[in-house]
Amino acid sequence: MERFPEGVLKPAFQERYRKLMGSEYELFLRFMATRPIPSIRLNPMKADPHRLRKRLESRGWRLEQIPWYDFGFWVLRGPERLGATPEHQLGLYYVQEAASMVPPVALDPQPRERVLDLAAAPGSKTTQMAEMMGWRGVILANDSNLGRANALSANIQRMGCPNVVVTVRDGRILPKVLSSRRFDRVLVDAPCSAVGEARRSWGALKRWSLRAVRRISRLQKSLALAGYRLLKKGGLMVYSTCTLDPEENEFVVLSLLREGAELVRPEILNLKARPGLTRWEDRELDPALSRALRIYPQDNDTQAFFVALIKKPLDAGGEC
């Protein structure tokens, strides 16, 4: 506890996360109190990753492979400002937290598909997916905030992705804006209480309140439903957040299961993750939720993340 400045860990937060983490609560706090090793994602569309890795290592960098994404590396030794190097400015790599590479891997977008990234800024996952698609097909990358959308556009430019279009709309009204257009895959990496990011700064913990969690959970449900509506029948959607609160995760996915969605367990090699919760505060939840992934900081020494892979059945009916 003494690792945290006074006032950072609110009593309500401590009570809730103690309940969530059980016997691992102290271990969880220990990881939350340290910054993670920074990580980068090499851009295979701009330079051969093997040669690029050699190039960086010849400059004195020390890199370690992130086991769940071929082009992801932890920077054990490297420059202080990873975003100010020539290689960064050339779009040869993106500074991206290791766990944040998981949602695109779970979604596995393919070349020539139509993909929607509903809450895309600043664009780490958008540009990762654009590269996974070999710069073919199309990603519609949306963000509701103009300033954040500008940062998104700048990152798309720097990483060189010609297969991305940017829209600046409230994600909740996208089904209306896009009319009958549907997508093969959808990523809803929803705005959240961002407890997972607290490893980098205390801001998210200072802002945390149960009231804010409940407010954002309502927004998350609306965004998830909008994303699901825009999914083709038989299509796949990832719902993810960088937080661990059940109200922002399992309860949002539950609202999709009620619409007829199916949950699929993502195949992510070499990633330690816990199953989604099927019980919370004396309430039994849908057993299918165990197919979602909870990634705790202490599991892989990353940010916290929640990832659920959702399938829209071929016989889905109604508005969805």
Place this chain on the structure above:
Amino acid sequence: MEARLGREERITALLRERFGIDEIPEGYVLLSSARKARLVSTETLDFLDVASVAGVYVAKETPFGPHLSIEGSRLLGPLATKNVVEVDPEDVDAWMSGSDIEKGEVPGVEPGPVIVKSGEIYLGSGYYDGRRIRNMVSRARRSEQSQPLIDYTLRREKEERGEEF
């Protein structure tokens, strides 16, 4: 739409004339506004009606000829047959920090806009005056020339012990 096609033909002609780029890569389309061109995948065309931004900015027309962005040089540079200058790996940092590169006379390269590359890495375009390549990397894309390296594992260990790094 006719006016737009006219602009696209104009930038295509400039790229052909200066760099010998005869065609756009298959599966992509060039879209032009007044003096700037963007490259988009053909599938993005279905969403242009709702897009604020589409694809990447690749080229613009300047009084000196066509200028390619870093991404334009990566996407279109491999199709260029002339006015491409290879620079030494050790010149990359200086170029990306905004410096000109002394090249002297480069056989086969005419004064004017040139595509700059170092091995497989495309560095955008510059203006070759017969002696040096003048830097045209935008300020937003420039980098710091050198930075001290940090041992992040050591930082981690110190933080775990509650020490300052």
